[in-house]
Amino acid sequence: MTRAASWAILLLGITYFVLPLLGMVEFSLSMRRGEYSFDAYAAVLADPQFRQTFSYSVVMALLTIVFGILLVVPTAFWVRLKLPRLRPVVEFVTLLPLVIPAIVTVFGYIRLYNTSSWLPLTGTIFGTNLLLMFGYAMLSLPYMYRAVDTGLRTIDVATLTEAAQSLGAGWVTIIVKLILPNVLVAVLSGSFVTFAIVMGEFTMAALLNRPAFGPYLQLMGANKAYEPFALATIAFIITWACMGLIQLVTRFTKHDKAGR
Amino acid sequence: MSFLTISHLEKSFGVTRVVKDFNLDVEKGEFISLLGPSGCGKTTVLRMVAGFESPSAGNITIEGREVSSLKPNQRNIGMVFQAYALFPNLTVAQNVGFGLRVKGVPAREIAARVEEMLALIGLPELGDRYPFQLSGGQQQRVALARALAPKPQVLLLDEPLSALDAKVRVSLRNEIRAIQRELGITTIFVTHDQEEALSMSDRIVVMHQGVAEQVGSPFEIYNAPATRFVAGFVGTLNTLDAQVLDPATGRVKLGENELTLGRAVPPGEATLGLRPEMLRLGAHPGEAALTGTITELDFLGSVIRLRIDLGGQKLAVDLFNTTRQAPPKVGETVSLALNPADALVIGA
Amino acid sequence: MTDLTSPPPKRRWHPSLTWLGLLPFALFILLFLVLPTMKIVIGAFQRADGSFTFENIAGLFTASILSSYWISIKISVASSAFGCLIGFLMAAAMVLGGLPRGIRSPLMTFSGVASNFAGVPLAFAFLATLGPLGLVTMFLRTEFGINLRAMGFNILSFWGLTITYLFFQIPLMILIITPALDGLKREWREAASCLGASGAQYWRIVALPILFPTILGTFALLFANAFGAVATAIALTGSSLNIVPIMLFAQIRGDVLGNPHLGYAMAFGMILVTGLANVVYIVLRIRSERWLK
Numbered sequence: 001m002t003r004a005a006s007w008a009i010l011l012l013g014i015t016y017f018v019l020p021l022l023g024m025v026e027f028s029l030s031m032r033r034g035e036y037s038f039d040a041y042a043a044v045l046a047d048p049q050f051r052q053t054f055s056y057s058v059v060m061a062l063l064t065i066v067f068g069i070l071l072v073v074p075t076a077f078w079v080r081l082k083l084p085r086l087r088p089v090v091e092f093v094t095l096l097p098l099v100i101p102a103i104v105t106v107f108g109y110i111r112l113y114n115t116s117s118w119l120p121l122t123g124t125i126f127g128t129n130l131l132l133m134f135g136y137a138m139l140s141l142p143y144m145y146r147a148v149d150t151g152l153r154t155i156d157v158a159t160l161t162e163a164a165q166s167l168g169a170g171w172v173t174i175i176v177k178l179i180l181p182n183v184l185v186a187v188l189s190g191s192f193v194t195f196a197i198v199m200g201e202f203t204m205a206a207l208l209n210r211p212a213f214g215p216y217l218q219l220m221g222a223n224k225a226y227e228p229f230a231l232a233t234i235a236f237i238i239t240w241a242c243m244g245l246i247q248l249v250t251r252f253t254k255h256d257k258a259g260r
Numbered sequence: 261m262s263f264l265t266i267s268h269l270e271k272s273f274g275v276t277r278v279v280k281d282f283n284l285d286v287e288k289g290e291f292i293s294l295l296g297p298s299g300c301g302k303t304t305v306l307r308m309v310a311g312f313e314s315p316s317a318g319n320i321t322i323e324g325r326e327v328s329s330l331k332p333n334q335r336n337i338g339m340v341f342q343a344y345a346l347f348p349n350l351t352v353a354q355n356v357g358f359g360l361r362v363k364g365v366p367a368r369e370i371a372a373r374v375e376e377m378l379a380l381i382g383l384p385e386l387g388d389r390y391p392f393q394l395s396g397g398q399q400q401r402v403a404l405a406r407a408l409a410p411k412p413q414v415l416l417l418d419e420p421l422s423a424l425d426a427k428v429r430v431s432l433r434n435e436i437r438a439i440q441r442e443l444g445i446t447t448i449f450v451t452h453d454q455e456e457a458l459s460m461s462d463r464i465v466v467m468h469q470g471v472a473e474q475v476g477s478p479f480e481i482y483n484a485p486a487t488r489f490v491a492g493f494v495g496t497l498n499t500l501d502a503q504v505l506d507p508a509t510g511r512v513k514l515g516e517n518e519l520t521l522g523r524a525v526p527p528g529e530a531t532l533g534l535r536p537e538m539l540r541l542g543a544h545p546g547e548a549a550l551t552g553t554i555t556e557l558d559f560l561g562s563v564i565r566l567r568i569d570l571g572g573q574k575l576a577v578d579l580f581n582t583t584r585q586a587p588p589k590v591g592e593t594v595s596l597a598l599n600p601a602d603a604l605v606i607g608a
Numbered sequence: 609m610t611d612l613t614s615p616p617p618k619r620r621w622h623p624s625l626t627w628l629g630l631l632p633f634a635l636f637i638l639l640f641l642v643l644p645t646m647k648i649v650i651g652a653f654q655r656a657d658g659s660f661t662f663e664n665i666a667g668l669f670t671a672s673i674l675s676s677y678w679i680s681i682k683i684s685v686a687s688s689a690f691g692c693l694i695g696f697l698m699a700a701a702m703v704l705g706g707l708p709r710g711i712r713s714p715l716m717t718f719s720g721v722a723s724n725f726a727g728v729p730l731a732f733a734f735l736a737t738l739g740p741l742g743l744v745t746m747f748l749r750t751e752f753g754i755n756l757r758a759m760g761f762n763i764l765s766f767w768g769l770t771i772t773y774l775f776f777q778i779p780l781m782i783l784i785i786t787p788a789l790d791g792l793k794r795e796w797r798e799a800a801s802c803l804g805a806s807g808a809q810y811w812r813i814v815a816l817p818i819l820f821p822t823i824l825g826t827f828a829l830l831f832a833n834a835f836g837a838v839a840t841a842i843a844l845t846g847s848s849l850n851i852v853p854i855m856l857f858a859q860i861r862g863d864v865l866g867n868p869h870l871g872y873a874m875a876f877g878m879i880l881v882t883g884l885a886n887v888v889y890i891v892l893r894i895r896s897e898r899w900l901k
Contacts, residue, residue, distance in 0.1 A: 105645065332798070
């Protein structure tokens with residue numbers, strides 16, 4: 001391939017990606033007739049519903065991250081240490097949420113955990129929130145597990161654990177003081193992806209009728225002219241920030257290791 | 261006119277000149293090694309012959325045909341790479357037949373040639389295997405067969421043995437040389453391993469910082485190094501600073517010892533090169549004698565290497581290990597014999 | 609100090625205790641993935657009273673449902689085919705095109721962002737660009753007098769959705785194919801050209817066959833990705849485009865099909881399609897990794 005053709009392909013591609021973002025930002029600034037302004041953003045920020053749904057999603061994202069870490073780190077650690085033969089199986093299972101569409105899973109939740117079932121989670125608001133958090137955790141499982149497992153691969157789990165055990169450390173101490181700090185970057189990467197996923201998620205929250213940011217976005221899109229684009233810009237910035245933070249922590253540790 | 265001529269070849273990457281005024285004439289059927297440390301430009305020369313790099317200046321002709329402006333696929337050159345570079349999606353037979361296939365040779369002829377080549381490299385049963393099913397040594401043999409199958413005019417070998425185990429390396433080295441002789445194919449072999457170069461080549465080009473320092477047979481390169489770099493790079497060499505006492509007879513002062521080389525040397529300071537195996541313990545009539553103290557002793561199996569202090573200058577000496585003789589001890593003062601004719605007087 | 613004469617206490621691991629470490633994870637998967645999915649699959653073969661039937665599956669073969677599957681499959685195929693092609697070309701330009709290495713890291717980061725920037729906001733971005741009042745639509749009309757709408761283009765259509773989906777499909781392809789392109793050794797190309805092969809012959813006989821499993825596998829992954837995408841479609845088209853995820857969404861919300869078990873069957877059909885696509889992906893992935901060791 002010649003260099004000119006390569007540049008042409010790349011520039012065309014970049015144009016395709018930049019135009020929608022440009023259009024989105026342009027629209028979000030066009031609320032005031034004839035000049036650019038942040039009116040749409042002001043309107044959005046003044047909307048109590050925005051604050052409610054946004055903080056609801058942030059809290060849900062944080063809870064999902066905590067739950068995801070508590071679930072994934074010990075599991076990945078345990079599998080590496082004690083059940084290495086099961087690793088391909090567990091890895092396959094963690095990829096299943098990519099195979100089964102979210103809309104199908106949440107459909108199952110609604111039918112399985114309805115008010116007349118053995119575990120009526122959807123009967124209460126707390127239960128529904130819990131169910132939604134589990135759903136979010138499922139959606140982010142492939143990313144979280146992969147990140148943590150890759151992080152564990154770089155350290156010698158078995159040797160570290162044996163060394164700690166010989167010094168009298170218990171399992172909780174081993175995981176909290178030994179494994180977690182060593183896979184911190186991996187855990188952080190997984191957490192940022194989870195955050196981005198939860199903040200933008202629509203299907204599950206909408207079908208479980210929870211006041212999350214995603215359904216709010218969709219609602220605004222159906223009813224308002226300029227605000228949705230300000231919201232979309234905010235959502236895009238959140239995604240960017242999460243990815244940027246992943247790059248940052250990864251780079252930070254690379255320098256850290258090189259400096260040693 | 262030689263079979264392959266490289267004249268005034270130059271290559272610069274940016275401001276760095278990696279190959280400087282490189283000249284070489286190769287006869288048909290010759291096996292030439294380009295020997296030098298990494299970064300000396302030897303691989304760049306090879307890649308220019310292959311056509312992967314275009315020269316900044318100079319000419320390359322094969323059988324009188326100027327090839328510098330030709331693309332690699334128009335040059336009819338066979339090349340073997342360090343990392344085998346077999347096509348992983350093709351079987352051994354398909355790999356070997358690749359060159360003929362892209363030329364549009366009929367399938368039956370390809371099959372016959374592939375069979376012939378696989379027999380030549382001694383792997384006649386492996387035609388249906390994939391590269392990932394072969395050992396490193398087998399892969400490199402297949403790579404050789406693939407390069408040779410289209411009957412190239414010149415064979416280029418880019419450190420083909422470096423990725424292999426020591427044992428495989430020696431056996432494959434002999435095998436490559438045997439095949440090269442059998443086919444009489446003109447070959448350029450790039451290596452940083454002096455042992456490979458000395459054992460395989462008709463002639464060696466020793467390269468250093470983009471310059472061909474010396475071109476000669478292995479015998480010449482080892483016994484009569486033209487420059488200090490060649491002397492130091494090929495084999496182990498003691499370099500000793502000497503004061504010339506009499507330029508006409510070659511009488512020099514080496515620390516506290518005096519030595520007559522029996523040939524004229526330039527007046528002033530001289531550098532003497534002594535191979536460790538040139539020196540023997542004890543006094544021998546008709547040979548020059550040096551006296552020094554043993555400071556170190558390394559037992560290497562068939563050879564014992566001594567480090568001797570000659571009044572401020574260090575000297576390595578190799579003795580053959582014999583059961584009849586007890587080895588000397590560290591701290592002993594010993595006398596060393598040397599045939600003055602062997603000593604190398606090294607120019608700048 | 610420790611008594612060295614007595615043997616160290618041997619820690620004996622009861623097998624069942626080892627397995628117990630997986631219990632939380634297994635429980636989570638069972639409760640929130642396996643059982644809900646099973647509920648759907650079983651429900652697809654049940655009547656309202658719980659008896660076994662093929663009626664629901666047969667019910668899928670009505671004109672409106674079949675056509676929704678057909679449109680969904682068409683959009684998924686188109687967006688993954690173009691996603692693969694364009695993503696491949698962009699990655700090849702980046703890796704093999706002799707472009708400065710500095711563009712690589714930002715492009716990969718952006719691909720990571722864009723492949724995650726799906727859902728509702730993405731729909732808005734495209735509405736703002738190619739919608740009736742979008743940036744590009746208006747620009748083309750005022751500057752060049754090209755009326756996209758009059759030419760039959762509508763963002764709420766098959767092509768509109770396909771173009772929108774490409775925004776996450778192309779980056780996903782770039783993310784997956786770049787390592788594979790890196791895996792093409794320079795020596796393969798050089799060996800081929802030494803042996804007399806043209807650039808086209810090298811690509812046909814060596815490079816593309818090596819990449820083929822990865823490309824086809826990624827196609828399957830992109831297909832499943834597009835097929836299951838709900839939010840973008842709903843936010844972009846509302847309910848004006850009759851595709852499977854939108855129909856299923858409406859069915860879950862309000863039983864628009866008038867038969868709850870028909871919804872199960874639709875969901876089951878989705879699992880079947882995405883599951884099949886992913887099986888293809890995994891099989892081909894394993895094949896390509898065998899070569900690229």
